[in-house]
Amino acid sequence: MTLRGRGLASTVVGVGRDPRTLDEARGRGVIDRATTDMAEGVAEADVVVVCTPVSRIAVDVRRAAEAAPKTALITDAGSTKRRIVEEVEQSPRAADQFVAAHPLAGSERSGSAFARADLFRDRVCVLTPSARTPASRLRAARAFWSALGCRILEMSPAQHDEVVAYTSHLPHATAASLASAVPADWLPLAAGAFRDGSRVAGADTELWTAVFRENRGPLMTAIGSFQDRLATLKYALMNDDEDAIRRWWADARARRAQFEALQPPES
Amino acid sequence: MTLRGRGLASTVVGVGRDPRTLDEARGRGVIDRATTDMAEGVAEADVVVVCTPVSRIAVDVRRAAEAAPKTALITDAGSTKRRIVEEVEQSPRAADQFVAAHPLAGSERSGSAFARADLFRDRVCVLTPSARTPASRLRAARAFWSALGCRILEMSPAQHDEVVAYTSHLPHATAASLASAVPADWLPLAAGAFRDGSRVAGADTELWTAVFRENRGPLMTAIGSFQDRLATLKYALMNDDEDAIRRWWADARARRAQFEALQPPES
Numbered sequence: 001m002t003l004r005g006r007g008l009a010s011t012v013v014g015v016g017r018d019p020r021t022l023d024e025a026r027g028r029g030v031i032d033r034a035t036t037d038m039a040e041g042v043a044e045a046d047v048v049v050v051c052t053p054v055s056r057i058a059v060d061v062r063r064a065a066e067a068a069p070k071t072a073l074i075t076d077a078g079s080t081k082r083r084i085v086e087e088v089e090q091s092p093r094a095a096d097q098f099v100a101a102h103p104l105a106g107s108e109r110s111g112s113a114f115a116r117a118d119l120f121r122d123r124v125c126v127l128t129p130s131a132r133t134p135a136s137r138l139r140a141a142r143a144f145w146s147a148l149g150c151r152i153l154e155m156s157p158a159q160h161d162e163v164v165a166y167t168s169h170l171p172h173a174t175a176a177s178l179a180s181a182v183p184a185d186w187l188p189l190a191a192g193a194f195r196d197g198s199r200v201a202g203a204d205t206e207l208w209t210a211v212f213r214e215n216r217g218p219l220m221t222a223i224g225s226f227q228d229r230l231a232t233l234k235y236a237l238m239n240d241d242e243d244a245i246r247r248w249w250a251d252a253r254a255r256r257a258q259f260e261a262l263q264p265p266e267s
Numbered sequence: 268m269t270l271r272g273r274g275l276a277s278t279v280v281g282v283g284r285d286p287r288t289l290d291e292a293r294g295r296g297v298i299d300r301a302t303t304d305m306a307e308g309v310a311e312a313d314v315v316v317v318c319t320p321v322s323r324i325a326v327d328v329r330r331a332a333e334a335a336p337k338t339a340l341i342t343d344a345g346s347t348k349r350r351i352v353e354e355v356e357q358s359p360r361a362a363d364q365f366v367a368a369h370p371l372a373g374s375e376r377s378g379s380a381f382a383r384a385d386l387f388r389d390r391v392c393v394l395t396p397s398a399r400t401p402a403s404r405l406r407a408a409r410a411f412w413s414a415l416g417c418r419i420l421e422m423s424p425a426q427h428d429e430v431v432a433y434t435s436h437l438p439h440a441t442a443a444s445l446a447s448a449v450p451a452d453w454l455p456l457a458a459g460a461f462r463d464g465s466r467v468a469g470a471d472t473e474l475w476t477a478v479f480r481e482n483r484g485p486l487m488t489a490i491g492s493f494q495d496r497l498a499t500l501k502y503a504l505m506n507d508d509e510d511a512i513r514r515w516w517a518d519a520r521a522r523r524a525q526f527e528a529l530q531p532p533e534s
Contacts, residue, residue, distance in 0.1 A: 104458035124455060153455065163456050166449045171460035174441050176519030177496040179526070181437065181489070186430045187526045188420065189391060191371035193438035194526070196463040201523040209513045216504040222448070223501050227494070229444040234490050237483040246476045252443030256468040259446070259454045259461070 001030050001117040002148050015041035025112035039067035047144055050076040055210040058087035065094035073140045075101045079168060080214040081128040081157035095132045099141035100157060102126045102164070103150055108203035118149070122264040125150035126164075128157040165218035170226055172208060173219065176201040268297055268384040269415050282308035292379035306334035314411055317343040322477040325354035332361035340407045342368045346435060347481040348395040348424040362399045366408035367424060369393045369431070370417055375470035385416070389531040392417035393431075395424040432485035437493055439475060440486065443468040 003009040014031035015038050016022050022034035035041045038060070042048050048064045050057050057078045064074050074097045078084055081100050089095040105123040107114065125145040129138050142152050155163070179201035182190060212219060229248075236244035270276040281298035282305050283289050289301035302308045305327070309315050315331045317324050324345045331341050341364045345351055348367050356362040372390040374381065392412040396405045409419050422430070446468035449457060479486060496515075503511035 104456060107459060123458070126456065163453045167453055167457040168460050170448065171445060171457075171464040173497065173500055174445050175460065175464055176516055176523075177493055177500065178438055178441050179523040180515075180519040181493040181496050182433045182522065184522060184525050186434055187522075187529055189371060189393065189430050190434040190438075190526055191390070192374060193435055193442065193467045195530075196466050197438040197442055198519075198523050198526065199463050200460045201519045202527070203520070205513060205516045205520055208516050209509060212500075212504060212512055212516075213507060213509060216507060220501055220504050223497060223504075226444055226448040227497065229448050230440065230490060230494065233440055233444065233479075234487055234494075237479060237487050237490075240480060240483060242476060242480060245479055246472060248447075249443055249472045249475050249479075252446040252465075252468045253470070253472055255449065255451065255454075256443075256446040256465050258451050259457055259465065260469070262454055263462075 001115050002120060004029070004032070005117045006147070008147050009047075013041045013045070021111070025115075028112050028115065030112045030115045038063055042068040042072070045069065045072045047140075048072055048074045050074065050078075053207050053210045054078045054080050054084065054214045058084045061088045061098050062091045062094045065091065065097050068097070070097070072097060073137060073144060074098045075141050075144065077101060077103055079164060079211045081126075081160045083214055085128060085130055085157040089130060089132055095130075096134060097137065099133055099137055100128045101141060101145060102128070102160065103145065103148075104168070105150075108200045110204050110207070120145075121149040123150050125152055126160055127152060127154045128160045129154065130157065161215050162218045162221075165215055165222040166225070169211060169215055169219045170222040172200050172203065173212070173223060174226060175199060176208075268382050269387060271296070271299070272384045273414070275414050276313075280308045280312070288378070292382075295379050295382065297379045297382050305330055309335040309339070312336065312339045314407075315339055315341045317341065317345075320474050320477045321345040321347050321351065321481045325351045328355050328365050329358045329361045332358065332364050335364070337364070339364060340404060340411060341365045342408050342411065344368060344370055346431060346478045348393075348427045350481055352395060352397055352424040356397065356399055362397075363401060364404065366400055366404055367395045368408060368412060369395070369427065370412065370415075371435070372417075375467045377471055377474070387412075388416040390417050391420055393427055394419060394421045395427045396421065397424065428482050429485045429488075432482055432489040433492070436478060436482055436486045437489040439467050439470065440479070440490060441493060442466060443475075 003012055011032045014022050014025050014034040017036060025031045026034050042064050045068050048068055050060045052060050057076050061074055085100050088098050103120055103123060103125040105119050127141055146152060175198050179198040233248050236248060270279055278299045281289050281292050281301040284303060292298045293301050309331050312335050315335055317327045319327050324343050328341055352367050355365050370387055370390060370392040372386050394408055413419060442465050446465040500515050503515060
């Protein structure tokens with residue numbers, strides 16, 4: 001929708017498995033035309049954006065590289081990067097065309113009904129080039145994601161995975177733990193703190209099972225840090241240690257304030 | 268603001284310690300007049316709503332009962348109920364006038380700048396009468412909170428505290444744990460899941476230190492349930508057990524869907 005709205009692409013082709021999903025997307029003006037045949041869909045592409053679950057991305061990037069023009073940029077939108085980059089780079093042709101990307105945008109909803117033309121505005125997009133990524137291709141990826149409205153950051157695939165284990169995958173793990181910790185009968189007394197704290201537990205099961213497995217090492221470390229913080233509170237509660245509870249809360253509040261100070265206005 | 272907007276009160280008097288805070292509230296049209304003298308403020312009241320931190324509520328209810336007309340309803344807005352009700356009921360006069368209430372509304376923001384006339388619309392308000400609460404007073408409390416737009420639930424003070432330990436205090440504990448678990452340098456890569464998951468970590472330190480202490484027994488139990496859910500995920504990750512991760516996520520997603528089904532339209 002952003003590509004079409006900003007006139008950045010003459011044609012946006014949707015490639016997928018389910019013709020009904022593709023018809024819906026076309027009906028909503030999200031894509032210009034649709035196909036279930038990857039080779040046909042990418043045959044004349046300038047840019048291919050692979051948006052499949054993380055366990056599928058590397059395979060789909062390699063398939064796209066076989067069928068797309070050699071000049072095409074191939075990028076993705078996956079939440080993990082290390083294994084995907086390693087697997088893509090086992091194919092020299094795919095390695096030459098691919099620049100791994102993770103736009104930090106979206107929600108727990110999936111499907112074209114939740115598409116928004118302003119999804120990427122002021123959002124960070126992390127690019128994770130490797131030693132094999134051609135400089136010209138990296139420039140093209142920067143230009144593409146910037147044109148959608150993103151602010152670009154670059155880091156290695158492994159560093160990306162370590163950081164997002166804390167900033168994205170951990171919040172998903174805690175949201176889902178929170179959702180299932182509250183007995184169903186008591187949900188009528190759940191309000192704003194539960195609503196926001198468990199929001200992303202509504203996200204797709206297969207997608208998040210795949211993300212968690214892809215990044216399970218860094219995620220276990222992040223969970224460990226969280227468990228330490230929560231155990232510190234529980235210990236302070238056990239001792240009814242007012243100063244320790246106050247310090248614990250004040251630390252968290254200060255970190256939250258740091259996060260808020262980083263947000264663009266109006267977001 | 269709701270009382271004034273709906274014409275439910277001829278005069279709303281703000282009682283507080285800080286004249287500047289009271290002036291701001293009056294300037295914003297939240298209250299009609301202000302005083303730092305509790306006895307003066309409640310002298311002609313039909314209804315007194317005590318909105319101090321939970322560790323102060325019982326004392327303030329008893330002080331209000333000494334100064335308000337015997338016909339006045341005294342209610343509160345505290346997040347815990349058991350100890351407050353016990354302490355209030357040590358005074359026969361206060362016990363006769365007080366109906367403990369917990370409106371499930373508000374946010375992590377405090378101060379009259381964040382006041383909203385529609386704050387209570389379609390929100391649950393839990394009333395926790397005891398055996399000593401006069402039936403006429405309970406009817407008055409139901410009428411008062413209903414007039415503000417709340418849906419009324421009733422339960423015992425102890426049951427209330429057990430339930431909100433899970434539905435409200437636990438989400439605050441996990442939000443704050445999440446906020447401080449993420450290293451400050453990595454916050455630029457934190458997006459929607461972190462933003463919503465840590466939102467209430469921005470709430471007032473003294474207020475939440477007091478709530479946690481008041482309800483520390485039930486809260487420790489709720490934290491234990493949460494810790495079990497998170498440890499189950501960590502164990503499944505350690506074993507790269509795809510089925511276990513999928514089941515774990517699907518359980519959480521189903522509970523979140525139950526919560527969403529309970530929400531009033533448009534909320």
